[in-house]
Amino acid sequence: MPDLRENNLRLNRxxxxxxxxxxxxxxxxxxxxxxxxxxxxxxxxxVRKKSWxxxxxxxxxxxxxxxxxxxxTWQGGEAxxxxxxxxxxxxxxxxHNHIVQTIYTNALLIDRNxxxxxxxxxxxLFLSIDSVVPDLYERIRVxxxxxxxxxxxxxxxxxxxGAHHEIKLYINSVIMRSNFREMPGIIDFAAEHGVSxxxxxxxxxxxxxxxxxxxxxxxxSDFIARMRPELEAMAAEKGVEVxxxxxxxxxxxxxxxRENTGEGLFCTLPWTFLFILAGGLVIPHGSCKKPVGxxxxxxxxxxxxxxxxxxxxxxxxxGNFRDWCGENLNWMDII
Ligand code: SF4
Numbered sequence: 001m002p003d004l005r006e007n008n009l010r011l012n013r014x015x016x017x018x019x020x021x022x023x024x025x026x027x028x029x030x031x032x033x034x035x036x037x038x039x040x041x042x043x044x045x046x047v048r049k050k051s052w053x054x055x056x057x058x059x060x061x062x063x064x065x066x067x068x069x070x071x072x073t074w075q076g077g078e079a080x081x082x083x084x085x086x087x088x089x090x091x092x093x094x095x096h097n098h099i100v101q102t103i104y105t106n107a108l109l110i111d112r113n114x115x116x117x118x119x120x121x122x123x124x125l126f127l128s129i130d131s132v133v134p135d136l137y138e139r140i141r142v143x144x145x146x147x148x149x150x151x152x153x154x155x156x157x158x159x160x161x162g163a164h165h166e167i168k169l170y171i172n173s174v175i176m177r178s179n180f181r182e183m184p185g186i187i188d189f190a191a192e193h194g195v196s197x198x199x200x201x202x203x204x205x206x207x208x209x210x211x212x213x214x215x216x217x218x219x220x221s222d223f224i225a226r227m228r229p230e231l232e233a234m235a236a237e238k239g240v241e242v243x244x245x246x247x248x249x250x251x252x253x254x255x256x257x258r259e260n261t262g263e264g265l266f267c268t269l270p271w272t273f274l275f276i277l278a279g280g281l282v283i284p285h286g287s288c289k290k291p292v293g294x295x296x297x298x299x300x301x302x303x304x305x306x307x308x309x310x311x312x313x314x315x316x317x318x319g320n321f322r323d324w325c326g327e328n329l330n331w332m333d334i335i
Pocket of ligand 1: 267270
């Protein structure tokens with residue numbers, strides 16, 4: 001049987017080099033919001049306000065692409081609450097274990113049974129942790145228990161150490177007025193708990209008391225600007241990678257500038273990624289601002305080569321993407 005994934009990757013790289021706008025290759029990474037159901041009611045969350053569960057039709061299309069793709073990302077809500085999640089993971093582990101799967105999770109529902117499943121294939125667990133001060137963590141992530149988080153982290157690390165596949169642990173921290181001073185503490189916590197990467201993301205939405213990026217104040221702005229280089233140095237010393245996507249003057253897009261670039265392109269993500277948001281709108285990647293389709297009305301491959309995807313590729317290929325990519329929008333503003 002031909003290696004469909006390898007062939008797809010090779011073709012995809014060739015098409016990026018040729019700066020094609022209509023691709024014969026299929027997506028390399030699919031990011032899917034499975035459900036907006038969640039066990040928490042986080043202060044800043046926009047997703048749970050949208051009632052959503054991925055349809056059978058869309059999921060079947062995702063499954064048909066399994067032989068070709070290299071990576072999947074599963075998001076919620078809380079992905080572990082999606083009723084078909086175990087079946088989905090089983091299918092990949094049994095038939096497509098070349099796929100590296102990323103799961104965004106608050107980690108509070110992960111138990112021994114889930115860990116037995118998780119270690120069956122390569123994974124990245126992206127843990128949502130915005131504070132390492134128990135009271136504040138529980139005030140931001142309403143309904144969460146810091147004690148359970150610590151217990152589950154121990155459980156995850158115990159299983160990781162005996163796993164045959166690499167299970168990476170990352171943290172995503174949403175930074176807001178309540179917790180901006182905690183960024184250094186989160187890096188210390190990461191180093192102590194076997195977490196290899198921390199991403200700092202700005203809070204989204206119109207929550208005035210928390211959104212220091214939409215309603216800035218001197219103290220938080222100065223602190224964040226001062227910490228930017230210090231965090232990198234501190235993280236490097238502790239062996240933790242940091243990706244700081246907090247806005248700074250002159251920022252064009254919050255994508256990681258070290259990745260998904262090349263061949264004279266500022267960004268190659270519209271050649272490789274698709275991200276299905278809660279509600280069904282699709283964007284190329286979580287850093288993108290313009291919807292390129294809607295799975296309620298279109299098939300995934302129809303969207304992949306539809307006019308808006310071609311426009312993303314054309315603009316990047318021509319170096320004419322600043323208006324298109326530079327809007328101060330986040331996918332949470334779009335859903
Ligand atoms: S907005 Fe533009 S630069 Fe940013 S990730 Fe999307 S395509 Fe790439």
